[in-house]
Amino acid sequence: MRHLPYLWTLLFLTLAVIFSIAIGSVFIPPADLGRILVGWLTGAKFPEPLKTFAFIIASIRLPRIALVLLTGAALGGSGAAYQGLFRNPLADPYLIGVASGAGLGAVLTMSVKWPYSFWGLMAVPAAAFVGALLTVFLVYALARLGKTVPTTNLILAGVAFSSFATALTSFLMLRSTGELRRAISWLLGGASQAGWGPVLTVLPYLAIGLGILLLSGHALNLLQFGDDQAQQLGLNVTRTRTLILLAASLATAAAVSFSGIIGFIGLIVPHVMRLWFGADYRRLLLLSIIGGAGVLLLADVIARSVMAPQELPVGIVTALAGAPFFLWVLRRAKNQGYW
Amino acid sequence: MLRIENLSVSYGPRHVLGNVSLEVNSGEVLALIGPNGAGKSTLVRAVSGVVAVQSGKVRTNGNDLLSLPPMQRARFLAVVPQVVSMPPAFTVWETVLLGRTPYLNFLGQVSVRDEEVARLALAKVDALDLAERRVGELSGGEQQRVLLARALAQATPILLLDEPTTNLDLHYQVSFMEIVRTLAHTDGLAVLIALHDLNLAARYANRVALLVAGKIKAVGTPRQVLTPELISAAYHLPVQVVSHPFEDVLLVLPDNH
Numbered sequence: 001m002r003h004l005p006y007l008w009t010l011l012f013l014t015l016a017v018i019f020s021i022a023i024g025s026v027f028i029p030p031a032d033l034g035r036i037l038v039g040w041l042t043g044a045k046f047p048e049p050l051k052t053f054a055f056i057i058a059s060i061r062l063p064r065i066a067l068v069l070l071t072g073a074a075l076g077g078s079g080a081a082y083q084g085l086f087r088n089p090l091a092d093p094y095l096i097g098v099a100s101g102a103g104l105g106a107v108l109t110m111s112v113k114w115p116y117s118f119w120g121l122m123a124v125p126a127a128a129f130v131g132a133l134l135t136v137f138l139v140y141a142l143a144r145l146g147k148t149v150p151t152t153n154l155i156l157a158g159v160a161f162s163s164f165a166t167a168l169t170s171f172l173m174l175r176s177t178g179e180l181r182r183a184i185s186w187l188l189g190g191a192s193q194a195g196w197g198p199v200l201t202v203l204p205y206l207a208i209g210l211g212i213l214l215l216s217g218h219a220l221n222l223l224q225f226g227d228d229q230a231q232q233l234g235l236n237v238t239r240t241r242t243l244i245l246l247a248a249s250l251a252t253a254a255a256v257s258f259s260g261i262i263g264f265i266g267l268i269v270p271h272v273m274r275l276w277f278g279a280d281y282r283r284l285l286l287l288s289i290i291g292g293a294g295v296l297l298l299a300d301v302i303a304r305s306v307m308a309p310q311e312l313p314v315g316i317v318t319a320l321a322g323a324p325f326f327l328w329v330l331r332r333a334k335n336q337g338y339w
Numbered sequence: 340m341l342r343i344e345n346l347s348v349s350y351g352p353r354h355v356l357g358n359v360s361l362e363v364n365s366g367e368v369l370a371l372i373g374p375n376g377a378g379k380s381t382l383v384r385a386v387s388g389v390v391a392v393q394s395g396k397v398r399t400n401g402n403d404l405l406s407l408p409p410m411q412r413a414r415f416l417a418v419v420p421q422v423v424s425m426p427p428a429f430t431v432w433e434t435v436l437l438g439r440t441p442y443l444n445f446l447g448q449v450s451v452r453d454e455e456v457a458r459l460a461l462a463k464v465d466a467l468d469l470a471e472r473r474v475g476e477l478s479g480g481e482q483q484r485v486l487l488a489r490a491l492a493q494a495t496p497i498l499l500l501d502e503p504t505t506n507l508d509l510h511y512q513v514s515f516m517e518i519v520r521t522l523a524h525t526d527g528l529a530v531l532i533a534l535h536d537l538n539l540a541a542r543y544a545n546r547v548a549l550l551v552a553g554k555i556k557a558v559g560t561p562r563q564v565l566t567p568e569l570i571s572a573a574y575h576l577p578v579q580v581v582s583h584p585f586e587d588v589l590l591v592l593p594d595n596h
Contacts, residue, residue: 087426146391218447222437224426228389232420233493234413234441279428282447 005277009290016297020065021057023301025309028053066199067258068300068314069293070206072265074255076292077210078248079266080273080285084220085244086151093252093266096158096245097135100165102256103187105131107169110186111176124186125198125257129205132253135161140245149241189262189315202254209251210289216244217282224279262315264322265292265299271329340364341386341416341497341529346395348378348385348553355381356553359395363529365496368520370544371533372564374574378553379533383501386531387418399497399529413441417490419500422482427475431485434474435461438492460491464518480511487518498522500532504539512536516543537591541565549573565589 022028036054039046046054075093082091093099109127139161143153173184219240222230231237252266273287296314299321303314341363348356356378363369371379384390386397388405397404404412417438425434438460439453449457461467464484474482483503490498500519504512520543523530534540540547540561547564549556551573557564570578570591577594 215446218440218443218445221429221433221447222440224429225437228384228387229418229420231389231409232387232413232416232418233437233489234410236409274428279426280433 005273005283005287006290009273009287009294013290013294013297016294016301017065017069020068020297020301021061023305024056024061025304026053026056028057033057063196063199064300065297066196067202068297070199070202071255071259071262072293072296073210073289074202074206074251074292075262075265075296076269077213077285077289078252078255079292080270080281080288081213081216081220081244081248082266083270084223084281084284085241085248086155087224087226088151088155089271090267091155092263093248093256094162094261094263096139096154096249097162097165098132098249098252099256099261100162100169101135101138102128102132102253103261104165104169104172105129105134106186106257107172107176111172125201128257129253132256133249135165136246136249136253140242149238185313186260187315188313189260189318198258202258205250205254209247209249209254212243212247213251213285214289216240216247217280217285219244220281220285224281260313260315262296262318264318264326265296268322268326268329269295271326275329340399341531342396342398343382343386344396344398346382346385346397347393348381348390349393354553356385359550359553359555361531361548361555361558363497363531365529366523366527367545368523368530368532368543370540370547371531371550372535372537372540372547373550377550377573379550380501381553382550383418383499383531383533387416387499388412410441413493413495415495416497416499417493417495419483419486419490419498419503421502421505422479422486425474425482425486427473429474430470431461431466431472431474431477432457432470434485435470435488435492438489441493456494457488457492460488463491463522464488465514478511479506480508480515483507483511483515484518487515491522496527497529498531500530502533502535505535512539519543537565537570538589541589541591561589565591 018030018033021033022030032050032053036046036050036057039050039054078093082093082095083089085091086095105127106124108131109124139154139157140149142157142161143149145153219235222233222235223237223241225233227237269292270284270288273284273291277283277287296318299317300314303312303317306312343359343361346356346359347354359382361369371382373379381390385392388409392405399415402415404415435457436449436453439449439457440447442453443449458467461470464487466481466484466488469477469481469485474485477485483506487503504515507515516539519530519532522528532544544561546559547561548558549564549569556573557569565580567578567580570580579592579594581590581592583590
């Protein structure tokens with residue numbers, strides 16, 4: 001029964017992927033979906049309308065699904081890691097300022113006119129990525145006290161820098177004469193670019209970030225007992241903390257830079273996984289990665305369909321659905337005492 | 340055995356420990372007593388390497404413990420902290436297995452042998468039946484025993500305990516100290532235990548060290564250290580020390596006059 005949690009979450013993810021492929025401006029019946037899959041595997045030619053469906057899936061839906069899936073995985077995984085690292089149930093990928101740093105970088109770049117080319121399109125995510133990483137290093141340096149980095153310092157520095165960056169971002173946006181819509185929709189989490197370019201760009205960062213996180217389960221388990229005990233049990237606390245923090249921030253920064261600021265996934269998914277499947281981080285990290293991917297895919301389906309053909313930024317959906325759900329989970333969990 | 344040599348610790352300009360030297364032999368319980376703020380907890384933290392020391396050494400069989408990486412140090416020395424808050428969702432079994440960390444890889448994969456050691460550790464503190472329970476459901480006394488079992492799973496020759504009995508009721512205090520004494524006497528551990536309760540120190544320690552304002556004032560048998568003069572001066576309170584009417588132990592009582 002040890003693998004049952006993985007089976008459930010994988011099943012959920014598979015269903016979410018099928019939903020995402022089927023639903024959109026053109027509905028693709030699941031039966032056709034199966035036929036297209038068989039056709040791809042056997043190399044058969046498609047009659048209409050399967051040919052059109054196959055084109056839509058391959059060139060529009062799959063790249064988008066891949067990006068959303070990776071973003072959700074990054075947010076879920078890094079959310080679990082941040083909660084464990086700070087031993088704080090309210091910690092999420094944005095707590096230490098990753099999001100506001102990314103936002104500042106993105107808006108700074110958007111206030112400049114870029115040529116409409118691949119690099120012009122890549123400038124915003126690149127700047128967001130740099131902004132997020134610079135923020136992590138800055139916050140980390142500010143919070144540092146000698147050889148240690150106390151959690152409280154880290155959170156305080158993160159919150160303070162966040163407010164600063166957010167204010168600066170608002171100021172820039174108010175002053176800008178350019179295209180505000182794009183900046184706003186990015187900040188709300190919905191600047192999804194088309195094609196495989198973004199997917200391939202974030203993939204290496206996510207692979208490194210999430211890969212390190214998946215190896216850190218035991219260390220995070222130890223850290224739940226506090227830094228002193230973790231070290232007395234044999235963990236090199238400062239080094240491990242730094243590694244996990246950087247890995248989680250790398251994953252978040254990569255996700256944020258292409259998908260914008262998407263709240264609540266990193267907060268809720270690890271919570272629910274913990275409630276359902278226990279606190280062992282060796283398991284929790286992977287479950288949160290899979291679960292985060294599935295939940296964000298569903299949110300994306302909703303964002304694409306409620307106002308079709310217009311798209312809602314997915315961040316609005318996650319916040320609208322996530323906040324009440326979070327409160328409900330908290331109420332239910334209150335009596336059990338697991339946060 | 341554990342040898343602490345001239346250990347000094349400062350928090351900023353404040354000297355918390357000044358030239359503390361102590362020896363704890365294998366098979367003995369050394370109780371560390373002293374008023375609040377004397378530096379008992381700091382001594383435990385400094386010896387276990389989580390507080391930076393200004394000067395001094397901590398040795399065992401020629402190894403300089405403070406210069407070792409945490410992983411290796413944790414094979415010589417285990418610490419039982421005071422139960423303040425434990426992550427509630429962990430099970431007792433998961434918690435005790437964490438004691439095997441010094442022998443595991445970064446992923447924390449445990450072997451059958453690790454599980455055997457953990458099971459034995461739970462048995463020694465009489466908590467085998469708690470294994471599947473979640474830590475958050477346990478009483479303070481049970482949690483404290485789980486932390487002791489986790490330290491025993493580290494299989495170290497040295498055991499440090501930081502005021503483990505503070506939050507326990509009388510029954511748990513006594514049974515906990517019985518276990519600790521047995522561990523020292525039958526398994527040959529060198530046990531250094533910081534204690535609030537002077538009567539527990541008198542009853543269970545082979546030797547007692549009195550720490551006042553970061554300095555060791557006296558070390559010796561309970562009879563040598565728990566004298567009215569030393570204790571009254573250390574705690575700024577007149578005390579009487581009397582012999583137990585039926586047993587060969589001392590009782591320290593505040594003097595009402």
